[in-house]
Amino acid sequence: MAYCPKCGVKVDHGGKDCPLCDFPIPVVEEEVEEQTHPFPTPENVYPKEFKVIKKRIFKNIAVFLLLAVVVMYFQNILLQGTLTWARYSVAATFFLLAYIAVFLNFIPNPYFFVTASALITLGFLFTMDWIGGELNWFWSLGLPLVAGIFLLSLIGVFAYRHLKRKPLILAGVFMMLAGLYFIVVEGAVTGYFFGKIHLFWSYIGGIPLSALGLSMLYFHYYFPQSMKEQIKRRFHT
Template sequence: MAYCPKCGIKVEKGNRPCPLCGFHIPEVNETEKVASRKFPKAANPYPVHLRRVLNRIFVFVSLLVFVAISLMFYVNYELNEAFTWSKYSNLSVLAGWGLLYFSFGYVQSYYKVIFGIAVIALVLLFGLDIFHGGLDWFFPLAFPIVVGASVIGFAYWSLIRALSVKGFNVIGFFFIAVVILSMWINFFINSHQNEIDLSSWFIVTALQLLPVLSIMLYVKYGMPEHVKQKIARKFHL
């Protein structure tokens, strides 16, 4: 139903002009919806800008690494007519460049980061041992230590995620992982030197884990709640 804008009587839809006064009633599309104004979608440009800056820095550093490697090879060959010290230096520089790749956030998965760093460490240690004249310490010492550190890293993160560990417990599990890793390294170092005693090794491991477990139990059951909340606010736990 519509109204004549001149005389105000009700007219049927489509009646033009007005049957009373003859005024031409304009056509109005009643189905047309007025577009509602919406707020623009919020977007944070900072991550994109930071990513671009990091990409430029990484490309620049990569070019510096390439120039440094080429220069060291050239200087070494000019001085010694062979590649001697430059092999060690350039392999170490390449390993550092690989670690820089992970530190710039190009890999987001924790498991892939641990695996990638382990591969870089193994390649570095394998190359250093080969350049030294043979595989004297890589397989009995370096390989099991790197693999053990990787397994402990995988286990730590999996445990944190599976148990939804938060707050102080994250720190406690971290210290336990550090103690286990240190004893793992100590085991293979002593084994390589033929000085390992399994019973003594287990006792020392247990004695090192005992203080950490005691502190975790105290924090969990003995520390007052207001103290825990105060520390959690202080360190954003």
């Protein structure tokens, strides 16, 4: 709605003269609302680009390893007339490819990384033992060692994600986990070779580590801040 600049009377839209005083109404362009264009949310494209690069690396490695498998297979057939050593090397090559896929971290989750690594290791050990004709050491030696490191690694990942801002407690937890794994290793090895579990050196290594781990917990809760900072520097935490 326009107004007459002389007498102030309202003039209908499109009117050229004032209906009261016949004063010509100047043409005024209507204001056009400017369209606002909000700044787009920035997107980090680095993970996508890096994932493409990792896929390319994996494909190249896979082609190279598959060519190596073909060479080993035919070399064994031509030299021995049957598959002997190539069974081990070919199987190991496929498991190596699986390890590389996991280590390239296509799924960036530490629990997945630990679980996938443990499953691949179990599959590798089972295959190596099975290729020999029968399962001799997998159940009594390979499985306990891998299962032990798998469970303790899960605990370690959980502890790191929840205690990374408390380095003294985290260091203590890792020390106690290492002491526990000493017991797992010696128990599995002695049980396989001697038919019963006999613990000796795991106590020598595990007890001091566990005691030091408990001392880290004590230092965190009861030591003054100046002492905590000095201990952190000693352990580079």
